[in-house]
Amino acid sequence: MTSLATPTDRRAYPQELEPDLTAQETASRGQLIAGLVVVASVGLGAVVAPLSTAISLIALATLAYFAALVYRLTAFWLSLRNPEVAVISDDEARSIPDEFLPMYTVLVPAYREPSVIATLIGRLSELDYPVDKLDIRLLLEEDDRETIAAASAALPGPQFTVVVVPHSEPKTKPKACNYGLQDARGEYVTIYDAEDRPEPLQLRRSVAAFSRLGPSVACLQAKLSYYNAEQNLLTSWFAIEYAMWFSFLLPGLVAQRGPLPLGGTSNHFRGDILQSVGGWDPYNVTEDADLGIRLARRGYQTRVLESTTFEEANSDVINWVKQRSRWYKGYLQTWLVHTRHPRQLRRELGWRGFIGFNLFVAGTPLLSLMNPLFWTLTALWFVVHPPLILALFPAWLYYVSLGVMVAGNVSLFYSWLVTARMTGSRKLVFAALTVPVYWALMSLAVIKAAVQLVSAPSFWEKTVHGLDGTPSPEVGV
Numbered sequence: 001m002t003s004l005a006t007p008t009d010r011r012a013y014p015q016e017l018e019p020d021l022t023a024q025e026t027a028s029r030g031q032l033i034a035g036l037v038v039v040a041s042v043g044l045g046a047v048v049a050p051l052s053t054a055i056s057l058i059a060l061a062t063l064a065y066f067a068a069l070v071y072r073l074t075a076f077w078l079s080l081r082n083p084e085v086a087v088i089s090d091d092e093a094r095s096i097p098d099e100f101l102p103m104y105t106v107l108v109p110a111y112r113e114p115s116v117i118a119t120l121i122g123r124l125s126e127l128d129y130p131v132d133k134l135d136i137r138l139l140l141e142e143d144d145r146e147t148i149a150a151a152s153a154a155l156p157g158p159q160f161t162v163v164v165v166p167h168s169e170p171k172t173k174p175k176a177c178n179y180g181l182q183d184a185r186g187e188y189v190t191i192y193d194a195e196d197r198p199e200p201l202q203l204r205r206s207v208a209a210f211s212r213l214g215p216s217v218a219c220l221q222a223k224l225s226y227y228n229a230e231q232n233l234l235t236s237w238f239a240i241e242y243a244m245w246f247s248f249l250l251p252g253l254v255a256q257r258g259p260l261p262l263g264g265t266s267n268h269f270r271g272d273i274l275q276s277v278g279g280w281d282p283y284n285v286t287e288d289a290d291l292g293i294r295l296a297r298r299g300y301q302t303r304v305l306e307s308t309t310f311e312e313a314n315s316d317v318i319n320w321v322k323q324r325s326r327w328y329k330g331y332l333q334t335w336l337v338h339t340r341h342p343r344q345l346r347r348e349l350g351w352r353g354f355i356g357f358n359l360f361v362a363g364t365p366l367l368s369l370m371n372p373l374f375w376t377l378t379a380l381w382f383v384v385h386p387p388l389i390l391a392l393f394p395a396w397l398y399y400v401s402l403g404v405m406v407a408g409n410v411s412l413f414y415s416w417l418v419t420a421r422m423t424g425s426r427k428l429v430f431a432a433l434t435v436p437v438y439w440a441l442m443s444l445a446v447i448k449a450a451v452q453l454v455s456a457p458s459f460w461e462k463t464v465h466g467l468d469g470t471p472s473p474e475v476g477v
Contacts, residue, residue, distance in 0.1 A: 020340050021294065023284040023333040026457045028340045054392055062401045065370050068363030069408040071356065075252025076244070076415050083247070084254035086209040086220065087306040093204040098130045104203050105186025105271065109139040109176040110194040111462060114146040118154040120194055125157060128200040134159035135185045139176040142167045172460045173264070174280030174287035181279055190268045197227060197310040198266060205307045206268040218273040218300035219292070221250060222266035226313035229428065234320060235313035236431035237438040242313075244419040251304050258356025259296035259349060261289030261334070266309040273300060283458045284337070286330020293338055293357065297348040321445050322461040328365045328449035333457065335362045365449065368442040374405045409436075 020028065027035070045053035078084075106124065110117060117138070124136055136159050140148050151162050165176045177191060188206065192198060199205075199222075206220055223246040229239035246263070253260050267288060277294050280287040292302055314320040338345055338357065346354040381389050393401065413435065420432035452459060 017278040017281060021278075021337060022281045023290070023337050023457065026333065026453060027336055031336060031340060051391060055394065055397060058392060058401065059397055061370060061373075062397070062404055064363075064366060065374075065408070066404045068359050068367055069404070069411070071256075071359040071363065072249065072367075073411050073415065075256060075258075075360075076248045077252075078255040079248040079252040080418075082255070083251040083304075085251050085304045085306045086213060088205040088208045088212075090201060092208050093201045094128075096204065096207060098133070101130060101133050101204070101207060102187035103133050103135060103185050104129060104207075105181075105184040105189045106134065106136040106203075107139060107177050107180045107184075107189065107191045108137065108194070109173045109180070109191070110147060111141050111144055111173075111176075112147060113194040114150040116194050117147055117150045120192075120196070121151070121154045121156045121160065123197055124160075124192065126200050127198065127203055129203045131157060131159045136160045137163045137180045137184070139163050139165055139180040141165050141171070141176070170282050170458045170460070172282050172285065172287070172458065174284065175282035177287075178279045178282060181275070184271065186271050188268060189271045189274055191265050192309070193265045193311065195312040196265055198222075199307050199309065202266070202305075202307040202309065203268075205305060209303070209305055210268075210270065213301075213303060215270075216299075216301050217303055218270050218295050218298075219260075219262065219302040220268040220305040221246075221260065221262055221302060222268065222305045222307045222309055223247060224263055224266060225308050225310055227310040228313050228315065229423075230425065231313070231315050233431055233434065234317060234438075235315050236428050237435060238313040238320070240416055240420045240423070240428055240432055240435070241438075243423055244415065246304065247422075248415075248419065253356065253360065254303060256356055257350075257352050258360060259353050260292045260302040260304075261286070261331070261361055262292035262302065264288045265311070266307075267292075268305070281337075284330055284333050285326050285458065285460055286334060289331060289361065290334045290337065293334060293361070296353060296357075297338075297345070299348075317441070321441065321448065324442065324445035325448040325452065326461050328368070328446045329453050329457070331361055331365050332449065332453050365446045368439070368446040369450070371409075371439055372443040374401070378402070378405065 019025075042053060042057070045056075106127075108120065108124070110120070113120075121138075127134070136156075138151055138156075138160060140151060140162060142164055148162065148164065163180050165179045168175070181189070188203075188210070190203070190206070202222055206222075209220055210217065224242055225246075226235060226239045226242060228235050230236060250260055264286070273295070277291070277298055279291075281290050284290045295302060314323055335358070338361075342354075345357070349357060377389060380386060413432075416432045416435045417429065420428040
């Protein structure tokens with residue numbers, strides 16, 4: 001085990017990203033001007049024709065809400081019928097002789113994780129892959145002496161290297177990954193988080209899948225699930241959501257030929273392509289989602305791999321809100337970055353990909369942001385019957401909005417129940433019955449994300465690990 005980095009090396013990229021493809025600036029000058037024009041137009045409308053302006057805004061919001069819901073539910077339905085997932089059997093994964101397996105780089109960014117680093121090293125040592133073909137890089141920050149010491153004390157095998165990441169801003173996971181990518185020896189590259197428990201055959205499955213699918217596939221996203229799914233109600237909600245995301249929504253996006261926003265771990269890349277697109281954007285707090293879109297813009301495909309990595313689900317509400325608000329903020333960053341030149345984005349993704357990008361990447365935070373607004377207006381109408389709501393919702397808009405909200409929420413509720421049922425866990429089915437409470441938490445998180453997008457766009461709120469207690473039985477679909 002050696003250390004590669006030196007405190008004088010301050011590089012953050014394998015190659016510099018184009019200024020318009022990084023979230024270093026939240027919005028471009030053109031976007032700011034367009035935003036000011038929209039605000040001024042709405043303000044003028046509010047003065048000249050306030051009621052008509054308000055009705056128009058509600059109608060536009062209802063249309064956007066409806067479109068995002070339909071796209072999401074269509075992805076779910078397509079996956080129920082015929083999931084677009086790369087399946088590699090155990091025999092096929094093991095059939096490749098060791099001498100023909102390529103070098104594989106595993107990047108493991110960790111910060112302030114001294115209590116779990118030894119366990120992590122033990123889990124990664126169980127990967128079914130030749131030790132001499134593994135290049136596992138523990139990416140530890142320069143000021144995190146406790147984790148560095150704990151990693152050294154764990155006496156990892158020769159496949160491990162501690163890479164000390166020098167202090168520089170922004171202090172984010174993608175910055176550390178870019179640093180670790182320097183001099184990486186692997187033909188393929190993947191990422192695992194500090195609490196991950198990857199299936200031992202995952203790397204072999206990845207190699208076989210890449211060989212079968214061909215050079216146009218640049219990335220394979222393995223499925224993620226939680227080993228503490230039944231710890232409490234929050235972890236159960238989280239586990240159902242992840243089962244839906246990786247088993248239904250992402251395969252559904254593949255079927256719809258839409259770009260895939262990647263998950264933050266267990267995504268497997270062709271190393272040369274990862275280098276060619278510039279690695280990760282260190283200023284984007286969902287660097288994984290952004291990278292998935294950039295790969296699609298370059299004409300590459302991403303597929304879902306039938307292999308599961310188990311993680312620790314957030315069991316603390318405050319910790320969960322911090323994590324989820326970072327994810328929402330990153331989705332908003334990603335949408336702003338890639339819509340700086342809409343015509344170019346449409347040319348590169350095609351109409352289908354362009355529409356899918358907007359409906360899924362922007363639609364994910366949009367649904368959580370708009371739900372409480374519609375719920376509140378509905379509750380006020382049935383309880384108080386205020387004249388203002390009657391004025392804001394003429395008959396045609398009232399029935400359309402009510403229909404969209406009711407049908408949409410019932411459909412989402414049903415999809416959660418279906419997902420929970422397919423996990424085989426009765427406790428998760430019970431949790432799915434109470435999922436509207438979870439949706440309310442999502443709304444709190446997206447409000448926090450919107451505030452931070454303005455006040456601290458690149459601030460990375462660290463997720464605290466090790467709150468799981470005794471792991472519950474693993475579940476997944």
